Amino acid sequence: MRVGVLASVAHRTPPRGYGPWEQVASTIAEGLVARGHDVTLFATADSLTAARLSAVVPAGYEEDPTVEAKVAEYLHDANAFAHADGLDVISNQFDFMPLSYSRLVRTPVVTTVHGFSSPAIVPVYAAFDDVARYVSISDADRHPALTYEATVHHGIDTAAFAVGPGDGGYLLFLGRIHPDKGTHAAIEVARRAGMPLVVAGIVQDARYFAETVEPHLGRDGISYVGPVGPQERERLLGGAAALLHLIGFDEPFGLAVVESLACGTPVVAVERGSMPEILRHGTTGWLVAGVDEAVDAVAALDDLDRAACRQDAVDRFDHDRMVDGYERVLTRVVEEGVRR
């Protein structure tokens, strides 16, 4: 199968740091190459890939100030679609913009909807629903106005995460410091449960941090360690008794949750968004309604088996499973022919 993978040009593919769209594009491209497909990766010229790289933008516009974002976007999309005739299918990981070219080519375009950055985006997806083949990143993230081909959960390289002992005697918050992520709820649960809490992640909402997190630091075992790189992340996850993921929004997918499971660490999560799809209640974590139930859940962590957490991550969220999912949907779209 001749597959074009259209990455974002905000960052290099794979990303050096932040860059979820570029990470997904990289995982798909490398995974499909390993399975013998003929893959062209459309990405920045400094990208690293075993696929054929087709690039007209020298570097990510978030990384190189000489690259003008709008110019880069249009040149990048135009280049990818100029190659459409030589491809059986295009996997679009670059938001809604490439849809605007999709009626002008015979090659089917499978678009992963990574989320709706603003309500104004939904009408664009809806306008192309007749020709687009949408992939959701969780069943929970599906929009009722759109037709989907499949849900493919994000996958991680579980082999890169070692199972930790979970014997640090602390709970962990890992994510952006933002009301959506429930840092305040994690602090309250840890205090009521009588356990230390390690807070790790970037401060996205400075006022929220100052008002809700900072006053608790250094008391009741609450500490903030800032953003953490891969090694420290694995160490913190592996030592934690549980990850507290007490979200205040319908999260489309929770990468930290999956990473926690890969380290053998169970998760206490609010039952919203994609959480019921990711966590197995009573096996790999506890799904709770709010703070009260979360406190009870922490008291019941011994009922969960760390080996089962790890096994579930490997079985369901390894990046090979994600490549399986994309290979399946891309193959089906190619076999079904040019258009629905």
Add this chain to the structure above:
Amino acid sequence: MRVGVLASVAHRTPPRGYGPWEQVASTIAEGLVARGHDVTLFATADSLTAARLSAVVPAGYEEDPTVEAKVAEYLHDANAFAHADGLDVISNQFDFMPLSYSRLVRTPVVTTVHGFSSPAIVPVYAAFDDVARYVSISDADRHPALTYEATVHHGIDTAAFAVGPGDGGYLLFLGRIHPDKGTHAAIEVARRAGMPLVVAGIVQDARYFAETVEPHLGRDGISYVGPVGPQERERLLGGAAALLHLIGFDEPFGLAVVESLACGTPVVAVERGSMPEILRHGTTGWLVAGVDEAVDAVAALDDLDRAACRQDAVDRFDHDRMVDGYERVLTRVVEEGVRR
């Protein structure tokens, strides 16, 4: 000839106020309809036209805060190119973005280059030079890296401008208050020529206005009247002895110069950019090297004939001449076939 005119969706077409790209699109669309062509205008849904209006964006993104610019641009371009098969040619008045679709359709796209908003834009135009048909708005504005089909000067509705008496005894500056436009030079010339100067236009550079213009107001007959609407514009132009257009940059085109001529008022302009193409030295104005020559030119205004100024504007810069120019280039491109 089935012509698609692709307008900007920043503003309504024709624009209510500012909106040069939309004004050009409107003039072309209405002019070609009047000549019996089958015209589709791609513009905002609130646009006014005798052509067939094809719109997917409700209102200009500069005019309606609920319209998201990026979403509007992509939907608008996608809509226009989805209609390409039913058109013989597309006249693109919406900058470089539509070029990115031009390789995916068989319909030729004639793109008017309204200027290069940043050096980063030139590589985009260059990347499509093999398929694009570029129209420059003056010979002076041509970029050496690009191939052009024609130059078509902007035109105005000269019938809407009455010839003025030119007896107000003042000189006029009309344009953005900005170093590029030479407001400071106009003040110096007027003072040295011993004539009053009326300064009209928006303040684009507040510091320049405060330091260079404001100290002179109320002295030596220098006055500032702010931005002016069509009626006041015509009255000011018609009463002036001359328009001072002492630009400090290579101006691609000077609409105020043409409007001045339409009112019978000669122009003293620095010989840069498009000025030698627009002004006839010794007939409709004086082309000067700088302030010294401009002072001499003001002393020689009596050598110029107001009727000749008006006649030249009607002969060369009426909007019918502009429609002639676009009709000619679009017809030639259609007759030459799909691609060069």
